[in-house]
Amino acid sequence: xxxxxxxxxxxxxxxxxxxxxxxxxxxxxxxxxxxxxxxxxxxxxxxxxxxxxxxxxxxxxxxxxxxxxxxxxxxxxxxxxxxxxxxxxxxxxxxxxxxxxxxxxxxxxxxxxxxxxxxxxxxxxxxxxxxxxxxxxxxxxxxxxxxxxxxxxxxxxxxxxxxxxxxxxxxxxxxxxxxxxxxxxxxxxxxxxxxxxxxxxxxxxxxxxxxxxxxxxxxxxxxxxxxxxxxxxxxxxx
Numbered sequence: 001x002x003x004x005x006x007x008x009x010x011x012x013x014x015x016x017x018x019x020x021x022x023x024x025x026x027x028x029x030x031x032x033x034x035x036x037x038x039x040x041x042x043x044x045x046x047x048x049x050x051x052x053x054x055x056x057x058x059x060x061x062x063x064x065x066x067x068x069x070x071x072x073x074x075x076x077x078x079x080x081x082x083x084x085x086x087x088x089x090x091x092x093x094x095x096x097x098x099x100x101x102x103x104x105x106x107x108x109x110x111x112x113x114x115x116x117x118x119x120x121x122x123x124x125x126x127x128x129x130x131x132x133x134x135x136x137x138x139x140x141x142x143x144x145x146x147x148x149x150x151x152x153x154x155x156x157x158x159x160x161x162x163x164x165x166x167x168x169x170x171x172x173x174x175x176x177x178x179x180x181x182x183x184x185x186x187x188x189x190x191x192x193x194x195x196x197x198x199x200x201x202x203x204x205x206x207x208x209x210x211x212x213x214x215x216x217x218x219x220x221x222x223x224x225x226x227x228x229x230x231x232x233x234x235x236x237x238x
Contacts, residue, residue: 004044005068005077006084010135012202014089014235019206023235024076028134031076032206033067040064047086092201092234098221099161117193118170118186125186138238141188145197155196157220163194164222180213180224187215187223198222203232 007013010026020038022031041064042048071077078084128137167190171183184200191198198217204210212232215222221229 004046004079005072005087006046006079006081007087008075008078009083009085011076012090012236013087014204014233016204016206016233021204021206021209021233021235022071022076023202023204024074025135025138025236026075026133030204030209030211031071031074032209037064037067041068044068045087046084047088049088089235090237092237093216093219094234095201095216095221095226095229096219098224098226098229099164114166115170118167118190121167121186121190121193122171124189125182128185129182137185141200141238144192159194160191160196160198160217160220160222163191163196167191184213184215184223191215191222200238201234202236202238203229203234205232 007022008026010024012023012025014021015035018035019032020035022033023029024031038045038048044064068077072079077087128140132140164187167187171186188198188200196217198215200213201216202211202213204212210232212229214224214229
């Protein structure tokens, strides 16, 4: 069967053990399908590497077609080559170490300079989450990075460590329990004020389902521990 469906530009997919998880960034929602279901659907998925769908019974083929149509109605799949991309996981570098707690002495004369920058970032993150969809926030980050990152020199890790320590010293004044997206957006905005542009990584665990996000610079985790992040399969890199 000729492949018919593509993954929409605002959707992302990963394989975590026995499940395929899809993130719909437009709706800020996840959907999980058994990995075998995706394998059987492979003949009609453009870009999916495995081809196990041949020789299926008529009833099973009908069920798979209904699943594909459901994903199409939700906007996760598309038949448009202009608005779609291959149905395959993105290549996202795995982290291999974390920054950890930093005792770096700050080189600035007054920590109040950091308090103002941290306050701006915490307010920005709160407003983005309260008044904007996830997809809009992602696009804002990408546009900002593409505009300002072109001519920036590679930052020193010790400088990143000092800035994260500065941000952490003020983050507690507006912390939220289990709010990884809020913390990551605020820390990302804070770092961009100092011309540092880390990646925002989203990851999932399928069983039992959990979603998480963190900041990463190359293979270095900036605002979490490696022992925690290692359990998550990356699904989206911003």
